[in-house]
Amino acid sequence: MSAGISLDQSYPNLFTPEDQVFVRALEDDPVSIPPRHALTLRGEPLSHAAYLTSGFAGRFRADWTGRRQLLSLHIPGDFIDLPSFMLFRLDHDIDSFNAITCARLHHDRIAQMRVTMPHLYDCFWRISLMDSAIQRYWAFRVGRLVGRARIANFFAEIFARMFARKLCGTDGFTLPLTQADIGEACGMTPVHANRMLGELREEGTCTLENGRLVIHDLRLLASVGQFEWDYLYLPPQAEAELADLLGAGATRQRRRAPAPAPRT
Structure with missing residues (x-):
C-alpha cells in the first residue's frame, strides 16, 4: 500500500x-486526489478497486433536482469501490471530502487471487459483505432514528470505526464534513442539521468545529444515538475496548423486539 494505513x-x-506485502506488490503507484473532487462517476466503466490509505470519501446519489444523499462515508483503510470488481461500474458517484490518497488494485489481479491466493480472495469478499452490513444500518438510521439521535448515531459509528483502526482517541476525531454534508448523511436539511448539532453541543455531548468532532461525553454520545456496533464486525479486541468505553454495551445487552405472532 501507499503511505498511510x-x-x-x-x-x-x-x-x-x-498478506499486506503480497497485495502491495500487485498495486499501481498511489494516486493523490484533491478535496471535493470526483473519484468515480455513476455508470463509468471501472477496471480497478481503490483502497483509501488517507483522507475521507463518500458515496452519493442525487435526485433530479441535484439534491444529494450521502450513501456511505469512507475512512482511511476502506475499499471505496470494491463492488465494481463484479459489477464493472457503480450506481453512484464517489467524491473526496478532503485531500486523499488511494492505492489501486486492478480487477484482473483480484481475479488471479481466486486461483493463486484463495484465502485473500475470500478476505476481499468478506470486506464487501461488511460494507453491505454498514449500508443496511445506514438505512435503519435514516428510516427509524430522528432528530439529534440520528446525528449522534452517525458520529458514534465514525468514532467506532476510527477507534478500531487506532486513528483517533476518545476525545474526538478528524471529520472534514460541513453541516450540509451532515444533513446529506442523515437525510436532513442543512437548517435542521444545524439545529440538531446545536442541541448536541448545548447538552454537552459533542461539538463539530474546524473539521473535527470534539467528543465531550462519549457514553452520552452513544446513548443519545442508541448506538449498537454489532453490524461493524470489528476484531475481538476492538469489540472489547468499545464495550469498556461505551458501557457493557447495548449490542451485548440490548432488549430484543418480541417475535411476531405466527400467521393463521
Missing part, C-alpha cells in the same frame, strides 16, 4: 503483514 492495520482479523 495498511490492510493488516485496517483488518487485523483478516490480513497478516505478509
Whole structure:
C-alpha cells in the first residue's frame, strides 16, 4: 500500500503483514486526489478497486433536482469501490471530502487471487459483505432514528470505526464534513442539521468545529444515538475496548423486539 494505513492495520482479523506485502506488490503507484473532487462517476466503466490509505470519501446519489444523499462515508483503510470488481461500474458517484490518497488494485489481479491466493480472495469478499452490513444500518438510521439521535448515531459509528483502526482517541476525531454534508448523511436539511448539532453541543455531548468532532461525553454520545456496533464486525479486541468505553454495551445487552405472532 501507499503511505498511510495498511490492510493488516485496517483488518487485523483478516490480513497478516505478509498478506499486506503480497497485495502491495500487485498495486499501481498511489494516486493523490484533491478535496471535493470526483473519484468515480455513476455508470463509468471501472477496471480497478481503490483502497483509501488517507483522507475521507463518500458515496452519493442525487435526485433530479441535484439534491444529494450521502450513501456511505469512507475512512482511511476502506475499499471505496470494491463492488465494481463484479459489477464493472457503480450506481453512484464517489467524491473526496478532503485531500486523499488511494492505492489501486486492478480487477484482473483480484481475479488471479481466486486461483493463486484463495484465502485473500475470500478476505476481499468478506470486506464487501461488511460494507453491505454498514449500508443496511445506514438505512435503519435514516428510516427509524430522528432528530439529534440520528446525528449522534452517525458520529458514534465514525468514532467506532476510527477507534478500531487506532486513528483517533476518545476525545474526538478528524471529520472534514460541513453541516450540509451532515444533513446529506442523515437525510436532513442543512437548517435542521444545524439545529440538531446545536442541541448536541448545548447538552454537552459533542461539538463539530474546524473539521473535527470534539467528543465531550462519549457514553452520552452513544446513548443519545442508541448506538449498537454489532453490524461493524470489528476484531475481538476492538469489540472489547468499545464495550469498556461505551458501557457493557447495548449490542451485548440490548432488549430484543418480541417475535411476531405466527400467521393463521
